[in-house]
Amino acid sequence: MLTYILRRILFMVPVTLAISLVAFIIIQLPPGDFITALTAQMAENNETLDPETLAALRDRYGFDQPMIVQYWKWITGIVFRGDFGQSFEWSRPVADLIWDRLGLTLIVSFATLVFVWVLAFPIGIYSAVRQYSWGDYIATFFGFIGLAVPNFLLALVLMYLSSRYLGASVGGLFSAEYVNADWSWGRVVDLLNHLWVPVIVLGTGGTAALIRIMRANLLDELKKPYVELARARGLSETRLLLKYPVRVALNPFISTLGWILPTLVSGAVVTAIVLSLPTSGPLLLNALFAQDMYLAGGFILLLSILTLIGTLVSDLLLAWLDPRIRYE
Amino acid sequence: MSELPVLERELPADRPADPKSTAVAGQWRLIWLRFKRHRLALWSGAIVLLIYFVAVFSDFIAPTTAGYYNADYTYAPPQRIRLWGEDAEGQRHLLFVYGYEASVDPIALTRTYEINEDEVIGIGFFVRGEPYRFWGLFPTDIHLIGPTEVGQPFYLFGADRLGRDVFSRTVHGTRVSMSIGLIGVAISLALGILLGGVSGLAGGWLDEVIQRVIEFLKSIPTIPLWMGLAAAIPLNIHPLIVYFWITVILSLIGWTDIARIVRGRFLALKTEDFVTAARLDGCGQQRIIWRHMVPSFMSHLIASTTLAIPAMILAETALSFLGIGLRPPVVSWGVLLKEAQSILAVANAPWLFLPGLAVIVAVLALNFLGDGLRDASDPYGN
Numbered sequence: 002m003l004t005y006i007l008r009r010i011l012f013m014v015p016v017t018l019a020i021s022l023v024a025f026i027i028i029q030l031p032p033g034d035f036i037t038a039l040t041a042q043m044a045e046n047n048e049t050l051d052p053e054t055l056a057a058l059r060d061r062y063g064f065d066q067p068m069i070v071q072y073w074k075w076i077t078g079i080v081f082r083g084d085f086g087q088s089f090e091w092s093r094p095v096a097d098l099i100w101d102r103l104g105l106t107l108i109v110s111f112a113t114l115v116f117v118w119v120l121a122f123p124i125g126i127y128s129a130v131r132q133y134s135w136g137d138y139i140a141t142f143f144g145f146i147g148l149a150v151p152n153f154l155l156a157l158v159l160m161y162l163s164s165r166y167l168g169a170s171v172g173g174l175f176s177a178e179y180v181n182a183d184w185s186w187g188r189v190v191d192l193l194n195h196l197w198v199p200v201i202v203l204g205t206g207g208t209a210a211l212i213r214i215m216r217a218n219l220l221d222e223l224k225k226p227y228v229e230l231a232r233a234r235g236l237s238e239t240r241l242l243l244k245y246p247v248r249v250a251l252n253p254f255i256s257t258l259g260w261i262l263p264t265l266v267s268g269a270v271v272t273a274i275v276l277s278l279p280t281s282g283p284l285l286l287n288a289l290f291a292q293d294m295y296l297a298g299g300f301i302l303l304l305s306i307l308t309l310i311g312t313l314v315s316d317l318l319l320a321w322l323d324p325r326i327r328y329e
Numbered sequence: 330m331s332e333l334p335v336l337e338r339e340l341p342a343d344r345p346a347d348p349k350s351t352a353v354a355g356q357w358r359l360i361w362l363r364f365k366r367h368r369l370a371l372w373s374g375a376i377v378l379l380i381y382f383v384a385v386f387s388d389f390i391a392p393t394t395a396g397y398y399n400a401d402y403t404y405a406p407p408q409r410i411r412l413w414g415e416d417a418e419g420q421r422h423l424l425f426v427y428g429y430e431a432s433v434d435p436i437a438l439t440r441t442y443e444i445n446e447d448e449v450i451g452i453g454f455f456v457r458g459e460p461y462r463f464w465g466l467f468p469t470d471i472h473l474i475g476p477t478e479v480g481q482p483f484y485l486f487g488a489d490r491l492g493r494d495v496f497s498r499t500v501h502g503t504r505v506s507m508s509i510g511l512i513g514v515a516i517s518l519a520l521g522i523l524l525g526g527v528s529g530l531a532g533g534w535l536d537e538v539i540q541r542v543i544e545f546l547k548s549i550p551t552i553p554l555w556m557g558l559a560a561a562i563p564l565n566i567h568p569l570i571v572y573f574w575i576t577v578i579l580s581l582i583g584w585t586d587i588a589r590i591v592r593g594r595f596l597a598l599k600t601e602d603f604v605t606a607a608r609l610d611g612c613g614q615q616r617i618i619w620r621h622m623v624p625s626f627m628s629h630l631i632a633s634t635t636l637a638i639p640a641m642i643l644a645e646t647a648l649s650f651l652g653i654g655l656r657p658p659v660v661s662w663g664v665l666l667k668e669a670q671s672i673l674a675v676a677n678a679p680w681l682f683l684p685g686l687a688v689i690v691a692v693l694a695l696n697f698l699g700d701g702l703r704d705a706s707d708p709y710g711n
Contacts, residue, residue, distance in 0.1 A: 019545055027554070030561030149692040151643050153650055154666065154685045161675050161682075270552045271647045275670075285553060286651060289560040301557060304550045312548065 013309050024301040025072045028294040035089045038292040086295030095299045106280040113200045117207040125215025147209035156202045156275040202272050222246035255318045363705040370701020376694040384503040391497035392475040394459045395660045398491040404678045405488040414449040422451035451477040487680035499684045505661040509645045510638040516580040521587025529595030543585045559653040568659040579641050594626040628706035635699035639692040662688050
């Protein structure tokens with residue numbers, strides 16, 4: 002077990018390095034660099050910078066050096082000093098900016114995960130046990146709608162409905178008075194008051210998928226002889242259901258943890274932009290537009306590492322839950 | 330399931346087996362028979378065909394061209410089609426819409442519209458309207474449906490901020506949005522079959538490398554990756570090249586699933602009796618692959634591919650919505666929904682959401698179709 006975990010973590014190292022290289026290449030792909038983006042932006046406002054300042058800036062950020070040298074500086078800074086570089090646009094260390102946002106991203110993702118499981122688990126079981134009942138049809142119908150409606154569209158519709166009928170704005174994660182406040186009980190309550198919109202928006206797709214997976218797996222399990230045997234031995238239906246088939250059907254639930262985290266993080270990017278959440282999404286998009294390369298690169302790198310960790314955790318949970326799975 | 334499953338229907342003992350019976354039916358016939366039982370999938374298949382039909386003939390079906398605008402009708406609300414009306418000249422129309430009575434707020438400079446029940450605008454089929462080139466080749470001005478008199482307002486889905494017809498633009502968007510999924514999936518399929526096949530058949534270090542690449546690609550969060558790549562597309566290149574790049578970016582991840590399926594199937598089939606039999610019969614490697622192995626999992630592959638299309642449509646929509654996918658003047662559903670991005674615009678003109686309805690219908694239909702195909706793809710199971 003321990004050697005398995007160690008090997009998996011060791012394997013993550015080269016993958017992470019490869020991702021960092023790809024992330025760096027991607028953010029370098031657009032023609033020009035932050036300086037060209039900056040001058041273009043300033044030209045729009047009828048401002049100019051003299052060439053000497055530009056040259057000095059270029060020199061300072063090391064834009065004249067070959068890409069591989071820039072990459073080397075960046076990655077060694079992260080690995081040896083925990084230094085993710087400086088954001089050009091914000092003139093602040095990238096690490097500060099990212100930790101700010103990543104915390105809230107994780108809160109939103111985790112809340113969504115809990116929401117998805119709490120909802121999908123009982124509905125999935127019900128759908129399977131009462132196959133082809135009205136409840137099953139309704140669950141299936143809403144499940145498919147959840148899959149088909151793009152997240153951002155759902156977010157917009159929710160915003161529209163709540164501004165129209167509730168008279169409340171649902172953007173952001175905090176009310177105005179708490180945006181820059183320190184953490185306090187009031188701020189937590191305020192966060193919870195705002196959290197439900199992104200959680201519903203992000204959770205629909207995942208819930209739909211999980212209900213369908215749970216239903217399909219449980220349907221397969223319910224036909225197996227061991228269920229019949231348990232029933233013959235006189236176990237009550239509930240106990241029989243929860244003790245054996247549900248436990249087996251739970252496998253995919255756990256293994257989805259691996260992909261549900263990255264999809265949540267990915268989905269959160271688009272939704273956060275619509276709902277103007279202070280999570281990583283809007284910051285990443287802005288960084289990409291402004292060619293703020295260390296910020297964008299840092300985000301892509303960290304989101305990828307999150308994905309890797311999610312996959313690892315789900316594999317471990319799966320092995321723990323199902324003794325039939327061997328560590329290879 | 331009201332209908333009795335075909336496979337379980339017993340033949341009367343005194344009658345000889347009918348040659349069309351399932352006992353001697355080929356694989357594709359069995360698949361079709363099973364697919365037909367899934368009513369929802371069957372209807373969805375019809376809807377998908379209809380949507381692709383609209384995509385092919387979109388110039389003709391749309392009441393007007395994608396770029397046509399009329400500043401007199403900015404943010405005009407949708408009109409309802411009504412039956413039997415008589416216009417000012419006393420001419421009877423089977424279908425008609427009422428005209429608008431616009432008034433301009435002198436302070437906010439916004440236009441508000443009232444339905445003007447005195448103004449009857451006749452709607453006809455095969456009417457003359459804005460000139461266009463059908464498939465970019467044949468100049469014509471015939472539209473499937475539109476106002477009988479050129480230039481009259483006809484806004485089934487309302488108008489946008491420039492007074493363009495949202496319905497026409499949604500119809501035009503069908504072509505790009507539906508084809509981007511199709512082309513993206515085609516690229517994914519080609520890559521997936523090639524690399525998955527190599528991986529499963531050759532094995533060894535090649536298999537190892539391809540598997541690691543797949544794992545690597547899957548561990549990068551999709552949307553940030555797409556965003557990064559899409560942001561790298563220069564702003565000043567031709568929209569068609571942007572379109573091409575977006576499909577390539579979308580299929581970059583898509584092929585990995587297909588490659589895994591293909592590899593898994595090849596690995597499983599390698600040791601099957603019928604493959605050994607074919608080898609003993611002296612079939613060449615190519616013949617075994619293409620005549621014996623590939624057909625046995627083709628149906629499964631088609632089902633997986635169908636399920637991959639809606640994901641690509643949604644992805645295109647999301648990217649275009651963020652402004653890093655397709656850009657105007659290209660018309661796609663994502664580009665149209667970008668108009669609905671600002672909550673203020675939408676509060677006053679909720680019909681700008683309507684292209685989203687097209688997305689939902691298309692994605693749902695493709696999902697149900699793919700579901701039915703997947704169930705039918707293995708007609709020999711229970």
